Amino acid sequence: MKNDTHSLIESGRYRLLQAVNLALIVLVVTLGSIRYILTNFEALPVPAIMVAVGCALNAMYVHRNGRLSFGAWLVIVLLLFGLAFGGFITYGFGGPVVLMAPLIPLLALLLIGLRSGLLAFLGTGAVLWGIFYLQVQGVIPSNPYDANKVALARFLVLLAICAISTWMVWRFASITTMLVQKIERLSKTDYLTETLNRRGIELMLSREVARAHRTNSWLSVLLIDVDHFKYYNDINGHQAGDKCLVGIVDVIRSCINRKTDTVGRFGGEEFVVILPDTDSSGAAIVAERIREKMHDRRICYDPDKPQQVTLTLGGVSRRGSSVKDSDHLIYLADRALYQGKREGRDRLVFGPEGEGDEATMAQSH
Numbered sequence: 001m002k003n004d005t006h007s008l009i010e011s012g013r014y015r016l017l018q019a020v021n022l023a024l025i026v027l028v029v030t031l032g033s034i035r036y037i038l039t040n041f042e043a044l045p046v047p048a049i050m051v052a053v054g055c056a057l058n059a060m061y062v063h064r065n066g067r068l069s070f071g072a073w074l075v076i077v078l079l080l081f082g083l084a085f086g087g088f089i090t091y092g093f094g095g096p097v098v099l100m101a102p103l104i105p106l107l108a109l110l111l112i113g114l115r116s117g118l119l120a121f122l123g124t125g126a127v128l129w130g131i132f133y134l135q136v137q138g139v140i141p142s143n144p145y146d147a148n149k150v151a152l153a154r155f156l157v158l159l160a161i162c163a164i165s166t167w168m169v170w171r172f173a174s175i176t177t178m179l180v181q182k183i184e185r186l187s188k189t190d191y192l193t194e195t196l197n198r199r200g201i202e203l204m205l206s207r208e209v210a211r212a213h214r215t216n217s218w219l220s221v222l223l224i225d226v227d228h229f230k231y232y233n234d235i236n237g238h239q240a241g242d243k244c245l246v247g248i249v250d251v252i253r254s255c256i257n258r259k260t261d262t263v264g265r266f267g268g269e270e271f272v273v274i275l276p277d278t279d280s281s282g283a284a285i286v287a288e289r290i291r292e293k294m295h296d297r298r299i300c301y302d303p304d305k306p307q308q309v310t311l312t313l314g315g316v317s318r319r320g321s322s323v324k325d326s327d328h329l330i331y332l333a334d335r336a337l338y339q340g341k342r343e344g345r346d347r348l349v350f351g352p353e354g355e356g357d358e359a360t361m362a363q364s365h
Contacts, residue, residue, distance in 0.1 A: 008182050012175040013068050017111055019171055020075060021059040025052045027160055028082070034156055035096070047086035047097070054078040072111035076120050079104045084127045092135040094143035094150070096157035101128055103161060110172050192242055193249040196264030201272050204262050205326040208276050212320030219276055220283035220317040223333035224252070224290065226269035227310045227345040232301050244299055244309065245269065251297055255289040272330075280317035280350055287313045287348045310346035312337060317350070 032048025055078060062071035083104065086097035101124050108120030134140045143150055188200030196204060205221070212219040226232075226248060233241040245265075252263045252271060262274040273290075275283050291311055299309040314337025316329055323329060332351040340349035 008179050008186075010068065012179045013072075013111070014062065014066070016171060016175055017062060017068055017071055017075070018059055020107060020111065020168065021055045021062070023164055023167065024055045024075070024079075027164055028052050028055075031096075031157060031160060035090075035153060047082045047089070050085075051078050051082040069112060072108075073116070075111065076104060076108050076116075076123075079107070080120075080123050080127055083124065084130065087127070087131045088134070088140060091143035092131045092140040094135075096150075096153040098128065098131060099154060099157045100161060103165065106165065106168070110168060190265040193246055193265050195249055195271075196262060198264070198266055201262075201264035201266060201274070202326060204264070205272075205274055205329065208274055209320075209323055209326045209329070211276070212318075212323055214320070216320040217277050218279040218282075218317060218319055219274075219323060219329070220278040220280065220315060221329045221333045222273040222275070222283060222287050222290075223266070223314045223330070223337045224248075224271040224273065225312050225314075225337055225341070227312055227341075228301065229269035229309075232309060235302050247297060247299060248294065248309075248311070251293045252290055255286055255293055261286075272333075278317065280315070283315050283317050284348065284350060287315055291346070291348060312340040312345045313348040314338070314340055315348065315350045316352075 028045075028048040028051045032045030032052075035045050035048075055075065058071050058074045058078070061074075062068065079100075083097065083101055087095070090097045092098065104124045105117050105121040109117035131140065188196055188203065190197040190200075208219055211217070226245070229241065229244075232244060236244075248271070249263065249265075252273060256263060256273060256275070260276045264272050264274075266272045273286070275286060278286070291313060294311050295308060297309075301307050301309060314333045314335070316332040316336060318329065336349040336351040340347045343349070
């Protein structure tokens with residue numbers, strides 16, 4: 001689970017970093033070209049070219065090596081270089097390049113983290129202070145170009161900053177939402193069998209109980225236990241035991257045909273099947289199908305002996321009006337399951353349908 005979550009987060013960071021590389025290439029090339037045109041092709045936009053080439057090389061590096069933190073820091077360093085060099089040759093605070101400064105700490109926050117965002121902010125502040133000092137000292141001259149052209153250039157840069165900032169935050173939010181949804185799914189999924197885990201089962205059963213209450217419809221629950229599973233593990237090893245559990249899930253899935261039916265691993269070698277809109281006769285048919293198909297699977301406890309792995313099933317069916325809550329349904333199914341174990345295993349035992357929980361249980365084997 002931890003590794004899966006880490007992989008999802010790294011995948012999201014990779015996609016965001018590559019999107020930023022592409023966006024910066026388009027941005028600096030476009031703005032550099034506009035400046036080149038506005039200056040009557042007199043000043044080649046060297047900083048823009050260098051930043052664009054650097055971002056392109058960075059995108060290839062990240063794609064090949066996958067070192068996301070290094071790639072993200074390289075983007076920040078390229079932008080700091082572009083701010084310093086571009087600000088110096090475009091007349092400091094009289095030009096458009098310094099307006100892009102807020103993007104640098106914002107990108108560091110989104111791509112790397114809080115501490116990196118602070119460092120990027122300090123670096124950006126230092127570069128801006130340097131440009132300001134040089135301009136005050138007269139090292140950076142005033143902008144000689146027509147005021148209208150300067151205003152147009154600053155307008156275009158501000159428009160681009162608004163666009164790319166909005167896009168980056170939207171992209172970050174989209175990737176974050178996707179990751180949260182995937183992590184939420186992982187938190188409800190059993191890593192081995194890829195069915196619902198106990199948390200997922202409890203959430204699903206609670207929803208089905210609430211629906212049964214509203215509509216007074218039937219709801220059935222099957223609790224399935226693998227007979228003598230510890231014995232199987234002791235003889236064949238835990239890896240073979242894992243394969244056995246996966247095979248049992250395949251058997252269960254092959255016996256439930258509706259999209260509304262749900263299977264999950266309740267813990268260890270116990271599984272739960274939730275059957276909405278299903279009474280006891282329908283649930284018994286499904287349960288017997290599972291038990292018989294397990295026989296057909298012919299998984300043996302010992303390769304040298306013919307005894308096959310079997311299942312004991314406990315079931316309960318109730319109308320919505322007689323369902324107390326999801327825990328009570330599991331309790332009744334569990335009682336039925338353990339009665340089946342006491343009576344010899346490899347059988348189905350059904351709990352009572354009515355209000356009296358002490359009613360005689362139906363059996364099938």
